[in-house]
Each structure stands twice: as C-alpha cells, then as structure tokens.
Amino acid sequence: MRSVVCPGCGKNTNVNISETGGSTRTKCPHCKREILVKTNREGKIGSVTCTSCLIATACTFAAVSPERSAEELAILREYRDSYFVNLSGGEILLSGYYRDAPQIVRAIQARRDSSEILKMLHKEYITPSINLILANKNTEAFDVYKALMKLLRQNYLKSDNIG
Numbered sequence: 001m002r003s004v005v006c007p008g009c010g011k012n013t014n015v016n017i018s019e020t021g022g023s024t025r026t027k028c029p030h031c032k033r034e035i036l037v038k039t040n041r042e043g044k045i046g047s048v049t050c051t052s053c054l055i056a057t058a059c060t061f062a063a064v065s066p067e068r069s070a071e072e073l074a075i076l077r078e079y080r081d082s083y084f085v086n087l088s089g090g091e092i093l094l095s096g097y098y099r100d101a102p103q104i105v106r107a108i109q110a111r112r113d114s115s116e117i118l119k120m121l122h123k124e125y126i127t128p129s130i131n132l133i134l135a136n137k138n139t140e141a142f143d144v145y146k147a148l149m150k151l152l153r154q155n156y157l158k159s160d161n162i163g
C-alpha cells in the first residue's frame with residue numbers, strides 16, 4: 001500500500017499499487033472519484049490522476065511539489081464553490097464540466113504526448129486563472145476557464161476518437 005494525494009479532493013488515499021510497473025485504478029474513499037496511479041518498472045509512482053477531474057489532473061501532474069498542487073486545488077475549489085456556482089447558469093456549466101471532463105481526460109491520457117499536453121494546460125490556462133483569482137479578478141479567471149473548456153471540447157470531445 002502506498003499513500004497518494006487524491007487529485008479530486010486533495011486528501012491522502014492508500015492505493016495498492018503495482019510494484020512491477022503499470023496502472024492501478026482505485027476509488028478515492030473520500031470523494032468517490034476514480035484515481036489512476038501509474039508506476040514504472042521499479043515501482044516508483046510516475047503520475048496520479050483523477051479520471052473525472054481534468055483540472056485536478058493537470059495541476060497534480062504539472063505541480064513542482066505535492067504541497068503546491070494541494071494549494072492550487074484548494075484555491076480552485078474555493079473559487080468553484082464561492083463564485084462559479086453562484087453565476088447565472090453556473091450550476092449548468094459545472095455539471096457540463098463534470099459530464100465532459102472524464103471523456104476529455106481519457107482522450108488526453110490515451111495520447112503519447114499526454115504529459116506535455118497536461119503541462120501546457122497547466123501553464124497556459126490553469127496558472128493564469130489561479131493568478132487572476134488571487135488578484136480578485138474573478139470574471140477574467142472565468143473567461144480563461146471558458147477558453148480552456150472550448151479548446152478541450154474542440155480537441156478531445158469527438159466521440160469517434162474514443163475507443
């Protein structure tokens with residue numbers, strides 16, 4: 001058993017990972033989201049992703065440290081719960097995100113360059129929107145989110161791409 005930080009809720013979760021390399025899927029006991037842990041041949045953890053949360057996946061993947069990633073996700077969760085859901089149509093937008101994100105995450109993870117894509121999303125969209133949130137520019141942060149989702153839906157939400 002190994003302890004990893006769930007990208008979905010930020011809590012520690014024990015995972016029975018493969019010690020010989022490969023992927024392990026498990027359900028986070030706290031938020032019930034599915035977590036995917038990839039290990040290399042030496043049993044070292046390569047990446048921890050949440051199959052239903054794209055933004056959390058990108059943060060966890062691109063973060064310089066687990067602490068930094070937890071900090072970013074806390075800022076984004078706070079923004080989601082205090083600003084985003086209270087927008088007119090915010091609830092609908094959020095359910096659209098949770099509906100589409102798993103498919104987008106799967107499409108990205110199926111690519112050979114998935115780590116570059118996740119790092120790019122983090123650098124070009126997620127970090128700028130976190131900076132805007134911290135500067136109290138909530139509307140501008142929301143525009144960045146919309147641009148991010150537009151890009152992702154255009155590139156990764158073609159149903160004939162999957163499976």
Ligand SMILES: [Zn+2]
Pocket residue numbers: 006007008009010011028029030031032033
């Ligand atoms: Zn969780």
